[in-house]
Amino acid sequence: VMRLTKPTLFTNIPVTCEERDLPGNLFNQLMKDDPSTVKGAETLMLGEMLTLPQNFGNIFLGETFSSYISVHNDSNQVVKDILVKADLQTSSQRLNLSASSAAVAELKPDCCIDDVIHHEVKEIGTHILVCAVSYTTQTGEKMYFRKFFKFQVLKPLDVKTKFYNAETDEVFLEAQIQNITTSPMFMEKVSLEPSMMYNVAELNTVDTAGESESTFGARTYLQPMDTRQYLYCLKPKQEFAEKAGVIKGVTVIGKLDIVWKTNLGERGRLQTSQLQRMAPGYGDVRLSLETIPDTVNLEEPFDITCKITNCSERTMDLVLEMCNTNSIHWCGVSGRQLGKLHPSSSLHLALTLLSSVQGLQSVSGLRLTDTFLKRTYEYDDIAQVCVVSSEIKQ
């Protein structure tokens, strides 16, 4: 049994000399004659000769374990009814990896039965490859033997995630992926598969002149212990965004799908478990801004649109009060009735205000009172607006 990791390329050590040196062109000639050098560019270290794996190496979760199983008749007798069975015993299960379960009728001396098995490793920890061979000797005696090959499956990646909640319903996911193997790793694909409630936009490329360029530049691979940060923006789908109550508490965001390649295209693939996040709580009534100008003129009224959403389980009867601050002056009647608002429903509200002070001003002073429970909700620092003098603006 031999594990078939990908073959490696033979490297040679170039030693050159010049014509005038003592050996003349001897060294160069020796390198030319060496079959492992690249003809025409002998000084190039990386040759073209493939060499078979020399040791078991490491195997990582998500990679494919390939192994050559060869049963060779070392004796000088013909044996019959040979059955080769290869099982993989993990800590939780036992898998049969043999391609065929049919017995081979007979095996002549110095012949062999070959089988190449593949298995995508899905568990971390100890694996034991159990190869069992049963056969009948010429004398009709039934023989049976087994071999055990133990190997450890290691974790290739370390994934850390972080969520940022935007004022809008967007969620930003920052994922740190660290290569904890000992070889460079080419990240072929890192993508976020969102759950059904979200749409995802990857923020890992920069558009320059129509071509999207990876934020990681020309470095397409991860050295051992290197970490990469991936950023994703998740937007709730329209139908779920409408129903404010749905995205609440712990929600499933989706999972990361990672495909990497190492030496000569040895492929590995992993998926994280479902990433979950705690949706921010908005209390009973949520007030969010729909529109607001970024710059306004001093002492000139401007409009904003608010959205008021009932996040509670009961119907509310709301009264809006507007309190002026040092700089912000609300226009319109304070204490107006907004009417009944049912759970998970929302209403839009256009408001007008003006600022008497220049500079960056905070919009504050909205009060909502639920007349059923006599509870008042205060909304300060809803947004900020830049106030400039009208002369300057013109």
Place this chain on the structure above:
Amino acid sequence: SSAKDAKSTSDEDDSRAVVQQKTQEEILFHEETIDLGGDEFESEGNETVSEDSNNFVDKLNEQMMESVIISDSPNNSEDDTGELGCLQEIVDQMEAKDNLKSQTEVDKEEFLSNESETEHEETPKDISEIGTDDQASLKEESIQEAGKEEPKLGNNVPVETKPNNTDEGTPEDQILSPSTTKPSSEAEPIPVCTIFSQANSAGSQPQLFLPDGFEPQMVKSPSFSSIIETPVKSNPQVVQPSPSLSKFFGDTVNTNTLASDFFDSFTTSNFISVSNPNASSSVPEQMSSLSNGGDGSSSNPTFPVQNGRPEAGGPPSSLEITQSPKPFSQIQAVFAGSDDPFATALNMSELDRRNDAWIPSEETRNVLISVATQQYSAVFIDKENLTMPGLKFDNIQGDAVKDLMLRFLGEQAAVKRQVLNANSVEQSFVGLKQLISSKNWRAAVDLCGRLLTAHGQGYKKSGLPASHTTDSLQLWFVRLALLVKLNLFQSAEMEFEPFGNLDQPDLYYEYYPNVYPGRKGSMVPFSMRILHAELPQYLGNPQESLDRLHSMKIICAKILENLEQGLAEDGSMTNITQENRQASVQLWRSRLGRVMYSMANCLLMMKDYVLAVDAYHSVIKYYPQQEPQLLSGIGRIFLQIGDIKTAEKYFQDVEKVTHKLDGLQSQIMVLMNRAFLHLGQNNFAEAHRFFTEILRIDSSNAVANNNAAVCLLYLGKLKDSLRQLEGMVQQDPQHYLHESVLFNLTTMYELESSRSMQKKQALLEAVAIKEGDSFNTQCLKLG
């Protein structure tokens, strides 16, 4: 705990097994020990590293050696492969055998493997000792006990020693001390002084020294017992003209003579090719005459000297050859005398200036200027600024192939193995070249050592003032280059150390105005600088390599700049004809390209692939003719990383470049790249198709042959794969007995059958016929 569970379940299963359970347990246990060994190496999984380190045969560098698991218990061929990762089975003991026997076998093997695990570190050293000489090892024992070897030495050796008693004592001292002081695992397998075994044989008193103090070591590995006797037995059958100890040391006088011809022959641009039809026969003769009379001078053959170029200023040198041997100082005196304007003009030829140009550091330049200005008064130079090299170790000579043959094929077969050694060739450059081209690099290293000894830069001469000549530096270069080629990096580093950064004033021609009147520049060959710069990367210090390469790059660029500005290479105002200037620019551009090449290789070794790719790109600028090869190489780098797409892009570029040229080579290159691409896509069948296609065009293509065979294995066709490789090796063993091919072959043998030993030994026999002493025996995995 999961492992434990698994084990217990499998134990349960065992009771159902037909084969006796106890045997099973034994084997199970046995495998577990193997696995433990495997676990140790698990941390180092990178294929490329392990590949590299496979080349570092000599355990010089432990960091790099980590992953090489080619360490198995000797004589334990069947189960050792588990450690190699090719989990090989011990099937045969169990089938069709009585259980009792198989169990004892298993027991025995376990015992062996335990033994060999503990003794493993010592094994290589022990073998080398044994392979060389019992006398020496006996001595070593006595040193370990008594601490002084001198009295013993006096008893054993001087029987035949002629005048050079003192000379002989010193090297021996050196030989023995490293083996005693160094921990065995770290010491490179320096066969402890091969000379003495030969000396011993000629001394015709081998039986006297059959070591009794040796016995306890023999227990460690059973294979020893057979070996221990072999040197003794094989002694009378030595076919090569093996000089006695006295001959060898008497040679010092002799080599002096012979060496004298290269003192001078090499002083100028072209070394003299000494072609002597009778050389090979005359040398042994000469030696025997020496041993009889010790009269070195009389038997000197006269070499017809051919000067390759007119300006090769041989006149004084060829005279010198025919003269009787002279100590180095005397020869120098002769040189000093030959200070005539003609020689001056000749010596300072265009070619010399162009090739030897180098820009010294400020400090060094000041010293050189003061030497030039005060030609006749001594210039005081700090000893630290002088280069005082010397051989750091005695013979590494030995022939691992022969040692293995002794072990596995018996002495009868081993006797048949005949390779050239330092004694069997002319003690000159011609002999040296002969050894190098016949791939007897170890012997060539020895010969360099002898020739250097003749230069007064032999063993223990490090730290003593030395005079340098073009030849001595060329010899050093060859010796060090061969050490690197043999992967004896640590030895090379040790001997490189006295040379500092190759910028000491006494390494410049200006330092010897009397010897090299009017000649300027550095004696250090450019290739030696490259070697010096590249060396640290093989010892796990690539950063240092990069530093050295960068400073070389700066100087090369500076020289090119000087040339462009109409100055001479070193920035002086010498007039250079347009033609010569052109040639010089060309030379230095190619040298700069060579430096860039080394940088790229170094970066690749550091696995800084992005920079390495950039560096290879810049190499293309200097060697445009290598563009397709380099682009393919870059493609393979990306393939190695796993970036198949980028690799494909580069391979397409290659196809564009080669599209313009036609010819076999570019066609092969394109096919090769396509095959590699399929390999990267896990499509071994297609890859195999392309490799086979190359073979249709060029049936002798070793790479394609080997790679096609590898693909076959991955396709589950072990027998076909073996057939292809075997066919290839048989077809042209001269070419295909390559390390990597043999490595693949032995790996497949191990996979094929637990009786791979015979087949491996057959390979060894094939190797023995074709390969020189520089053959890397590790690839045979004979243990």
